[in-house]
Amino acid sequence: MTELDQKTRTELEAAAFRRLVQHLRDRTDVQNIDLMNLAGFCRNCLSNWYREAAEERGLPVDKEDSRLVVYGMPYDEWKSKYQTEATSEQKAAFAVSHAATHKDH
Numbered sequence: 001m002t003e004l005d006q007k008t009r010t011e012l013e014a015a016a017f018r019r020l021v022q023h024l025r026d027r028t029d030v031q032n033i034d035l036m037n038l039a040g041f042c043r044n045c046l047s048n049w050y051r052e053a054a055e056e057r058g059l060p061v062d063k064e065d066s067r068l069v070v071y072g073m074p075y076d077e078w079k080s081k082y083q084t085e086a087t088s089e090q091k092a093a094f095a096v097s098h099a100a101t102h103k104d105h
Contacts, residue, residue, distance in 0.1 A: 021046070025072045028082040037093045043070050 004012070014048070024030070024043055032042035052069035067075040086094070 021070055021072075024070065028078075031084060031086070031090075033090045033094055037090060037097065040097075043067075046060050072084045 024046070032044060035042040036045075047063070047066040047070040051061045051063060052067055054061035054066070066074065071078040
């Protein structure tokens with residue numbers, strides 16, 4: 001692979017992030033618990049990582065603002081429109097593999 005300067009690398013990473021966020025916005029059928037059970041992260045994780053990156057740079061981004069970046073709408077609105085009740089199987093899989101490390105889901 002060609003060696004990239006830091007500016008170009010950051011631009012490419014930002015473009016990939018924006019594409020991932022848009023993909024997650026488009027795939028409202030995919031529930032956060034499905035993402036957690038399959039990939040070990042979800043939309044909330046991504047919004048938390050965004051907020052943490054802002055905080056590392058001294059930028060005030062609160063939880064709701066970072067979720068707005070990822071969800072494209074207020075979190076409560078997204079939940080009421082798209083979130084379904086997790087099945088017992090989804091909850092059991094989550095409890096086994098993620099409950100200890102991901103408490104905000």
